[in-house]
Amino acid sequence: MMQNIRFLFFSWIYLQVYLPNQNRCCACAFQANYKCNTSNVPLLKTKRVDNVKKLGVITQLSGHQRGGAVNNTGADGDRPWLTALTSPTKIASTIRNEFQVRLAADPDFVKKSIVEIFLAAGSQLTAEVGRRGMSRMLPEIDFVIAGLFTAIAGKYYAMWRVARTVSDDRDNQRNGERKSSSNKSRVAQTTSSWRSNVPNNAFQTTLLDGETRPTMIQRIYAFIIPMPSLFQAGFIASAFGYGFTALLIALRTLLVPAYEAATVNMNILHACLYTGGFMAIVSNVRYQVLQGVIEPKIIDKLFAKTPNLRASTIFLVRLGNGLLGSYLAISGMKIM
DSSP: OOHHHHHHHHHHHHIIIHHHHHTTTHHHHHHOOOOOGGGSSSSEEEEOGGGTTTOOOEEETTOOTTOOOOOOOSTTTHHHHHHHHHHHHHHHHHHHHHHHHHHHHOOTHHHHHHHHHHHHHHHHHHHHHHHHOGGGGTTTTHHHHHHHHHHHHHHHHHHHOOOOOOOOHHHHHTTOOOOOOOHHHHHHHHTSSTGGSSSSSTSSSSSSSSSSOOOHHHHHHHHHTTTTHHHHHHHHHHHHHHHHHHHHHHHHHHTTTOOSSSSSSHHHHHHHHHHHHHHHIIIIIHHHHHHIIIIIIIIHHTTOOHHHHHHHHHHHHHHHHHHHHHHHHHHHHHOO
């Protein structure tokens, strides 16, 4: 038990101290043979602002701007990752933008998210009842809650990470304007980074700009790029779930010597590595196929004229996807 607690402590240190420093140069490493070089940062483009032409003032606009907003290059201007990590406003803005491009690609994304959360919670509750029995659900409600949060976080993040995306142009549509060359230029600037030139889902029709069709290499990258973040999410979710459970068992055993745990003790490190690998590979492929092929290209086309039947079919397919994922995860865990 002490080994598991020590493992969780050092894992937390790794995630808080070492990993952020490694992520600092990930984009540069991709573009410069894993050698960080500030010359790889996209050159700032300049644009003369109309209302200050007489003053000759040139406003610098970053290639990563969105919607014409000026990117202030202060102390952290060349390190946007640091600003995003330290500013709650930046984090909220990033989540909002990511949600908008997913909603633009799939108008039913909110409904599907709710279905996914309820299915994850329902399948986990069923597993907890089968493991503990109804008589021990309330006395061990802390274990149940920890398992619920772990299952929901892991499954929903897998869905979120590989969902289809497309640029959101609803502001132009409200004003009755057609997509102009300036708008295309803005979208091109938004998608100027190497990561934005890879589709979020390997099977989506276009890239983020809504026009460019992905190449075969870009579709292959769409399977590979999410793997590190999915592995990290699975590792953290598993460490929290199994680690918190192990801590609760240790406390109850210390306070109530007669207590007997209903779960089997396991190596937390092995469980975390397995869960991370499972999400990076199995969950990655399942949700890519589900959200890129089965739903948009099969179900939506077959039941386009019957919305109720379409919604029921999506629910059943997602239920089957969740049961398949649980079966594969449990089978692999038993082999370990």
